[in-house]
Amino acid sequence: MEQVFEQMSKDPTVIPNWSTFSTMAAMYVKMELFEKAQECLKKVEGRIVGRDRIPFHYLLSMYGSIGNKDEVYRVWNNYKSIFPSVPNLGYHAVISALVRMDDIEGAEKLYEEWVLVRPTDDSRIGNLLIGWYLNNGKSDKVLSFFEHMTEGGGCPNSTTWELLSEGHIAEKRVSDALLCLEKAFTTSGSKSWKPKPIKLAAFLKLCRDEGKMESAEVLIELLRKSGYHNTEAYASLISKDDLSSKIERMNDIVDSENMNGDDNDECQVLFNQVDSSF
Known part of the structure; x- marks a missing residue:
């Protein structure tokens, strides 16, 4: 990577911008070369021009990944001093960084x-x-915060309900977990949401352990009606195999996905911002 950048630097027609150094910073973070990552982030900050907010979101995210809380707050305060208002994406970036730390x-x-x-x-x-x-x-705290969120006008999405189901699964509350999963499948905007295989595997295992086979079948029917046929994990659940075989196969798929790395929602939010800026 450094050799590529060196070659770019020798080309007078190539002028590195903030996205060049943000890409390098992300690679250094992945390699846990945090000092080099922070050097690149300083260069990102020095190349912000005009009223572009997206570089600030990257800085907040990257400093959060590094674990540099002081820099997160410094960038955040600088961001707010430049812009009279901060969009939801800005708050998402800084809160995500703080949660990560x-x-x-x-x-x-x-x-x-x-x-x-x-x-x-x-x-x-x-x-x-x-x-x-x-x-x-x-x-x-999950349930009290959820009540606080909805009382304040917050509208839970499919991921919210999926997260709530996780809490109920941990407490072995099958009926409550199933109710949350049903809402995850049916809430507004659910067509763009896909349940995480690891969550489904945990719920099915709980159903098996607690002898609540009818609840497992309800979830499987939800998957069938939602049209999840093309993905291996979902297709295996919709099959006619017994529940134990489904759980075992689902766990294998989950392990494989974890080895390959799960999708990072934070990265997806940032990539969407960059894509929309061009």
Whole structure:
């Protein structure tokens, strides 16, 4: 990568911009070469021109990946000093960075700030906090935050309901988990959502362990009606094999996906921003 950049530098017709250095920074982060990554991020910041907000979102995300909380807050404060208003994507970027660094108090504070100024609702922002609570065993906080979110006008999306089902699965509440999964399949915008195989495998295993086979069949029927036939994980569930065979095959698929790396929602949000800017 460095050799490629060196060759680019020798070409007078090539002028590196902020996206050049953000790409290099992302590669360095992946290789855990954090000092080099931060050098590139400084160059990103020095090449921001005009009223382009997207580089700030990248900086927040990358500094969050590195774990440099001071830089996250510095960039955030600089961002807010330049722009009179910050869009949902900006709050998503900074809250995601803070959640990644386990600064949940900072994330909660900015969530409340966002609620007061948001131009429109964006359930992905609340989902970041719910995900942290789940990953850190705060199941009681999940439900209280969800109530707070909806009472404040938040509209849960399919991923929200999927996350809530995860909390119920952890507490072995089959009926509650199934209710959340049903809402995930039927809520507005669900056509663009696909359930995560690892979540489905966990629910089916719980059904088997608790002897709730009828609940497992309800989930399988939801998959069948939703038209998930072309993906291996979903096709195996819709098959006529017994439940134990389905769970075993699903676990193999989940392990394979984990080896290859799961899709990163944060990266997808950023890529969508870049794509829309050209």
